[in-house]
Amino acid sequence: MIRKWLLKLGILLAFLPLQAQALLTIEITGGSDAALPIAIVPFGTEGMKAPEDISAIIRNDLASSGRFAPLDDQDLVSRPTEQSQVNFADWRLLRSEGLLIGKVSSQDGETYQVQFQLFDVYRGQQLAGKRYQVPASGLRALGHQIADVVYETLTGEKGVFSTRLAFVTQVSASDGKKRFALQISDADGANPRTVLQSTQPIMSPAWSPDGNQLAYVTFENGKSEVFVQQLQSGQRKSVASFDGINSAPSWSPDGRKLALTLSRNGNPEVYVLELASGELMRVTNNAQAIDTEAVWSPDGNDIFFTSDRGGQPQIYRVPANGGRAERITFEGNYNASPDISPDGRKLTMVHAVNGRFYIAIQDLKNGALQVLTESGRAESPSFAPNGQMILYATEQKGSGVLAAVSVDGRIHQRLSESGTIVREPAWSPLKK
């Protein structure tokens, strides 16, 4: 059975102007029995004390992934900080397969030298080890980077701890009116930044493949409109404000085009917009149906989208240059909000059964469908850039929260922000 345990990580959202004291938490609500035991020894300190506890960051990352079960600190048999102090026989008794040690040193409190070593306890061998020099402000990011190395070394999959999340928040201000914000944070919820605030709803954030831009939909001018914003400069540009719907942006893998939904010709259809030229190409053509929620295959050859041309929303695939659309989903009478795994093999979507909405995953080769969530209020699934987790929005105690589930359905995480409705999550690409 799924064993339940909690990991709570509270971070003060100091930079969020709408909700000065909101708390973001990550919880593992269901872990895998196969979580790998790992010993993470608190890193040693030489000289000035670091403002961030790097080994704690690594530990939190690995534990929150659900793939690792770090030993409790009091169970550690010793506190080695370098290889000469490690007695592998002791660690084998603890049944931890991996052992991570390291140290942090600084003379001036500005620049820090950090080193780590990851060992295979049974073989008594080093699996990975590195030394870094970073400014104090880079310590947290370095912690995530080391967690990525550990994760990849032990699981064979890329770690996603250095990635970011985008999401939309909604709060009710003191005047009773709703305020909306598009925010990004680190993958662990830390370091939140507000990208856009509006008194009007914000929808459908989409990361550019280089992670430097977000496309999104706002209603700030009284109707839906697609913007592209540079995250560094904050500079933004309206790229679609035609009559009717302007919505559902999705970046092509080369970052040059946006697929989007426009109803400028009277009916919602999928178009491809070439960003440099502004040239529009119509991809779908079905006057009676809603065609929307385009998403590209990783090779850029195909576009998956939602259409109710068969009477109910289902997922279809069409060549990105236009052509005949082929229906992909057949199970159930409501499948929508597609996203494609980074390897192009799997489709995740919202799958409704009896008016309840679940996150499901479908093998694109054999068509097998698996429902991954239990609560019936799930929406907006988005693959992690390593394809291992699916981030989605759901509801808990009447408030919107973000959650994630592993693609095998065994690991469940919840990210929530008290007092704030959070929705429309999108997981950034891997750092290049």
Place this chain on the structure above:
Amino acid sequence: MNRFKFSALLVALFLLSACSGNATKDGVGDDVLVEERNGASTSGVSDQNADGRDLGAEASVVVGEDQFSSSELDDPSNPLSNRIIYFDYDSASVRPQDQAIVEAHAAYLGKNPNLSVRLEGHTDERGSREYNLALGERRALSIRQLLMLQGASAQQFRVTSFGEERPAVDGSDESAWSQNRRVEIVYIGR
């Protein structure tokens, strides 16, 4: 003005009693009244209108007089004061009981070609947000089509969808959902 209102009231009362007196199942009374007014065939509508007695009475206020003023939109006894049309789940079809409201607005817009309206389509919170944005537009377009079939003209409309993003009522039960699946008819400039 007073005289106008009084006579309208008389007509309304008369028709109300006539309708309820007849207690027709198919609401024939409504049909005739509206047809007289705008000349459009509404037989298809009235056939479905099984319990439209009050609507018939209200409709008569509209059709009983040739003069219109902006205050009609605010007269609670006038169907024009009803500017929200509700829908069934995942549907863009106007329900029989709301046909008379649409007809009243069609007649009013037909009579006042200088007026224009914004049709704002909305959905409940269930399902995909993007699909709902499209569904909201489909609802607004379905109202526009009905209004145009019954006398209004294309340039009198602006259509906007907000999908599920602007619920009328916050909540996650059928009561909230049913109030959020709607098209709001917003008269521009008033």
